[in-house]
Amino acid sequence: MRSAKLLVSLAITMSAGVAPAAEDPALKLPAGFTATVVHEGLGAARHLAVDSAGDIYVAGRNGLMALRDTNGDGKADVTTPFGDVKGTGVQLHGNWLYVSDNVGVYRYALKNDELAPAAARETVVSGFPMERQHADKTFALDDKGTLYVNVGAPSNSCQQNDRQEGSPGHNPCPILEKYGGVWVFDGSKLNQTPADGRRFATGIRNAVAIEWNASQKALYAVIHGRDSLDTLFPALYQAEDNATRTAEEFHKLVDGGNYGWPYTYWDTRLSQRIVAPEYGGDAKKTAEKGKYPDPLVAFPAHWAPNDLAFHDGKGLPASYRGGAFIAFHGSWNRAPEPQAGYKVVFQPLKDGKPSGTYEVFADGFAGTIEDNNPRNADYRPVGLAVGPDGSLYIADSQKGRIWRVSHGKK
Amino acid sequence: MRAGVLLLGMLGMWANHARGADEGQRLYGRHCLSCHQADGYGVPNMQPAITGGPWVQGDPRALAMFVLTGGFDSAQRKESESHNVMPPFAQLPDADLAAILTFIREKFGKGASPVGVEIVAAARSELPGGK
Numbered sequence: 245m246r247s248a249k250l251l252v253s254l255a256i257t258m259s260a261g262v263a264p265a266a267e268d269p270a271l272k273l274p275a276g277f278t279a280t281v282v283h284e285g286l287g288a289a290r291h292l293a294v295d296s297a298g299d300i301y302v303a304g305r306n307g308l309m310a311l312r313d314t315n316g317d318g319k320a321d322v323t324t325p326f327g328d329v330k331g332t333g334v335q336l337h338g339n340w341l342y343v344s345d346n347v348g349v350y351r352y353a354l355k356n357d358e359l360a361p362a363a364a365r366e367t368v369v370s371g372f373p374m375e376r377q378h379a380d381k382t383f384a385l386d387d388k389g390t391l392y393v394n395v396g397a398p399s400n401s402c403q404q405n406d407r408q409e410g411s412p413g414h415n416p417c418p419i420l421e422k423y424g425g426v427w428v429f430d431g432s433k434l435n436q437t438p439a440d441g442r443r444f445a446t447g448i449r450n451a452v453a454i455e456w457n458a459s460q461k462a463l464y465a466v467i468h469g470r471d472s473l474d475t476l477f478p479a480l481y482q483a484e485d486n487a488t489r490t491a492e493e494f495h496k497l498v499d500g501g502n503y504g505w506p507y508t509y510w511d512t513r514l515s516q517r518i519v520a521p522e523y524g525g526d527a528k529k530t531a532e533k534g535k536y537p538d539p540l541v542a543f544p545a546h547w548a549p550n551d552l553a554f555h556d557g558k559g560l561p562a563s564y565r566g567g568a569f570i571a572f573h574g575s576w577n578r579a580p581e582p583q584a585g586y587k588v589v590f591q592p593l594k595d596g597k598p599s600g601t602y603e604v605f606a607d608g609f610a611g612t613i614e615d616n617n618p619r620n621a622d623y624r625p626v627g628l629a630v631g632p633d634g635s636l637y638i639a640d641s642q643k644g645r646i647w648r649v650s651h652g653k654k
Numbered sequence: 655m656r657a658g659v660l661l662l663g664m665l666g667m668w669a670n671h672a673r674g675a676d677e678g679q680r681l682y683g684r685h686c687l688s689c690h691q692a693d694g695y696g697v698p699n700m701q702p703a704i705t706g707g708p709w710v711q712g713d714p715r716a717l718a719m720f721v722l723t724g725g726f727d728s729a730q731r732k733e734s735e736s737h738n739v740m741p742p743f744a745q746l747p748d749a750d751l752a753a754i755l756t757f758i759r760e761k762f763g764k765g766a767s768p769v770g771v772e773i774v775a776a777a778r779s780e781l782p783g784g785k
Contacts, residue, residue: 376738405742406741576700576701577688579687580687617691
């Protein structure tokens with residue numbers, strides 16, 4: 245293991261006389277928590293990972309970046325770009341750093357106390373078709389190194405003509421053969437192709453937020469729900485219906501599971517699974533009972549869940565033990581209704597099941613969204629990671645700001 | 655008497671223009687706003703901006719043709735970094751499309767010239783099957 249790195253980190257932390265990072269007053273947090281800015285300026289950051297020494301690895305649209313705080317002031321003073329992967333996914337697993345882009349998952353060996361990996365990139369799986377919609381190949385690794393890859397559907401609702409008013413859905417939806425689900429691979433085997441994978445779960449439009457829950461030994465995801473009910477089916481839905489009715493669904497994903505896209509969606513107003521209008525739905529016709537699972541939690545429409553992190557409770561009050569933090573990137577597709585999301589929520593869980601209603605954990609990222617256009621949000625939370633002391637790290641996609649949120653003494 | 659008729663006529667033209675602008679804005683809100691947003695700047699990575707761009711300031715017939723046919727097979731699609739593709743809007747009547755295109759050129763194209771129904775009809779006549 246990377247024990248040398250940990251010793252270096254401990255020595256730095258014990259050094260005295262260094263001014264700590266300033267708190268960020270813009271973020272609203274529960275009492276007892278503070279947010280400090282670790283770094284800003286990475287551009288369109290996406291997911292991030294934090295290792296046992298507190299080094300931070302950030303994936304982004306502009307590439308990969310490693311961050312280190314060498315003097316213990318809470319701010320990253322070494323920022324090292326590395327590699328040649330531009331994408332969203334990044335996870336640590338043992339001495340490996342796994343990353344992904346739109347067409348593959350790769351890994352780098354991390355040695356001793358090095359920050360940016362010197363080793364060459366290895367390809368774990370590549371060759372996913374280059375798509376535009378829902379193309380990020382976010383992923384999770386279980387404790388045995390099994391790799392679960394989110395292969396989002398390059399479609400809104402599998403219409404015969406994508407996003408075209410009144411176009412019916414393909415039935416069955418052929419997209420589900422290669423997309424719209426989670427595929428599983430051997431995470432230690434190199435140079436695999438999509439054909440080497442096995443479909444683990446289907447009916448998943450896009451699960452950018454996908455994570456292995458080590459305490460439950462199970463895979464979870466928060467799924468982006470469908471768009472454009474009103475513009476595609478104006479006789480059935482108003483703009484307000486589109487803005488508020490299609491849930492972002494939180495599920496435990498099981499082997500062989502089918503989560504209902506594109507044939508159905510979870511309607512937050514009716515608290516029912518509804519047949520999609522492309523498949524004969526009339527805005528109230530319920531889906532066949534028991535065919536698809538109910539979500540563990542139905543989050544508000546279009547909040548855009550982009551990352552999920554489970555917390556073992558270390559360093560936080562007991563109520564956080566075993567629960568899930570979810571980063572909601574915020575909507576574009578609620579317009580003309582007011583945009584929403586742009587926050588990190590905490591969902592309490594007991595034994596992997598909801599044990600209460602979710603709380604808004606961190607808010608205030610967006611500021612005033614001028615013209616109701618998400619491009620004018622100050623910050624948009626997109627990535628989450630738990631640090632070695634239990635702090636929650638949050639990445640932003642607007643300016644590449646990274647926060648560390650901790651409880652009690654900084 | 656003649657001055658009164660002229661005044662009434664001018665008022666009528668103004669009223670028609672105002673109605674047309676309102677209708678264009680309403681139809682933009684109904685069909686276009688969710689992607690291109692109220693300010694016409696689109697959503698980074700998702701849908702492109704139209705504000706200040708060549709579509710709303712250039713050849714109105716080319717604009718009409720693009721909106722009728724959508725972006726799926728367009729040359730622009732290959733260069734675009736946006737995730738979503740614009741669907742065709744040929745299902746809308748010429749008058750509705752003309753109102754929308756006039757509105758977006760006025761609002762997002764620095765007051766570019768209006769698009770008459772005849773321009774949309776001419777573009778539509780070039781579609782396979784004329785529709």
